[in-house]
Amino acid sequence: MANEESTYNPAAEAAGQGKDPKRSRLFAVCAAVGAGIVLFVLANLLFPLPSLKQMYLSKRNAVLMEKIEYLNQKTLLQAERLGELEMRDNKVYRPIFGMDEIPTAVRNAGYTSAARYSLLQDFDNAGFLTETVRRQDIIEKKATLQSKSFDDIEKISTHLEDMAHSIPTLFPVCPAGVSITSPFGYRLHPIFQSVFFHSGTDIAGQKGTPIYAAADGVVTDVKYSDNGYGNEVDINHGFGYSTRYAHLHAANVVKGQKVSRGDQIATMGSSGRATGVHLHYEVLYKSQQVNPRNFFDSKIDPKLYMTQVRSADKLKQ
Numbered sequence: 001m002a003n004e005e006s007t008y009n010p011a012a013e014a015a016g017q018g019k020d021p022k023r024s025r026l027f028a029v030c031a032a033v034g035a036g037i038v039l040f041v042l043a044n045l046l047f048p049l050p051s052l053k054q055m056y057l058s059k060r061n062a063v064l065m066e067k068i069e070y071l072n073q074k075t076l077l078q079a080e081r082l083g084e085l086e087m088r089d090n091k092v093y094r095p096i097f098g099m100d101e102i103p104t105a106v107r108n109a110g111y112t113s114a115a116r117y118s119l120l121q122d123f124d125n126a127g128f129l130t131e132t133v134r135r136q137d138i139i140e141k142k143a144t145l146q147s148k149s150f151d152d153i154e155k156i157s158t159h160l161e162d163m164a165h166s167i168p169t170l171f172p173v174c175p176a177g178v179s180i181t182s183p184f185g186y187r188l189h190p191i192f193q194s195v196f197f198h199s200g201t202d203i204a205g206q207k208g209t210p211i212y213a214a215a216d217g218v219v220t221d222v223k224y225s226d227n228g229y230g231n232e233v234d235i236n237h238g239f240g241y242s243t244r245y246a247h248l249h250a251a252n253v254v255k256g257q258k259v260s261r262g263d264q265i266a267t268m269g270s271s272g273r274a275t276g277v278h279l280h281y282e283v284l285y286k287s288q289q290v291n292p293r294n295f296f297d298s299k300i301d302p303k304l305y306m307t308q309v310r311s312a313d314k315l316k317q
């Protein structure tokens with residue numbers, strides 16, 4: 001009978017073995033406790049449990065990693081938004097004010113010194129940490145550059161009115177009785193009979209037709225040019241713009257003279273290498289010839305044109 005065998009009977013045990021039941025019980029308890037301790041020590045040796053401090057640090061480490069991951073995600077969002085600003089800056093804001101784009105290589109230049117990140121190499125997850133800090137460094141540099149670009153734009157925009165006066169927008173002769181005979185670009189040269197790049201716009205008219213300054217500026221040259229331009233007047237308008245007037249009959253200005261848009265500066269002629277009476281008119285931006293047609297309105301009503309020229313005269317008086 002299993003139940004009878006497992007039932008503890010101190011009287012029978014004392015009678016059968018002649019031992020003190022209390023001492024036996026105490027011995028059994030001590031043996032059980034001792035065995036428990038031995039098992040605990042053995043288990044700890046074979047399968048060591050983390051200490052409380054280790055558990056705390058491990059949990060803290062996990063929380064920190066979560067925070068760094070969150071920071072990483074925020075950094076990516078910031079980089080995306082900064083990228084949109086940079087794109088607008090390069091493609092919209094800077095071109096409006098005639099400023100060059102900031103090259104991508106300049107914008108993306110981070111810190112190249114390896115020593116900057118060497119301290120992070122001692123940490124767990126060193127690669128992850130280094131990448132996070134490096135991304136933030138790049139954003140910081142890009143943001144500083146962007147801020148400087150906006151400062152530059154602001155400085156230029158405060159001179160917007162001056163700039164508006166400096167852009168060569170006035171057709172250099174009254175449209176009545178003149179015609180554009182050769183546009184800017186490649187053409188067959190009328191004298192050499194070969195394809196040449198024509199760096200300006202030719203406007204044909206009567207000898208002595210008044211020629212007007214296309215914008216405010218300072219006369220930088222009045223000369224006879226041996227390169228075929230004959231009598232020539234050059235005006236620097238500032239903000240990167242200048243204009244050249246060639247094959248003139250005569251100049252009405254001197255070098256160093258300040259002129260306003262609409263001031264008469266010369267008369268039309270055929271000096272230099274010219275097949276007939278005409279003005280060879282160039283617009284230069286940052287010393288490069290550009291198409292003058294992008295600036296002037298040659299279809300303007302002649303009466304309105306003369307009003308603009310006379311109002312320039314009045315302003316000078």
Ligand SMILES: [Zn+2]
Nearest residue numbers: 200201202280
């Ligand atoms: Zn020409």
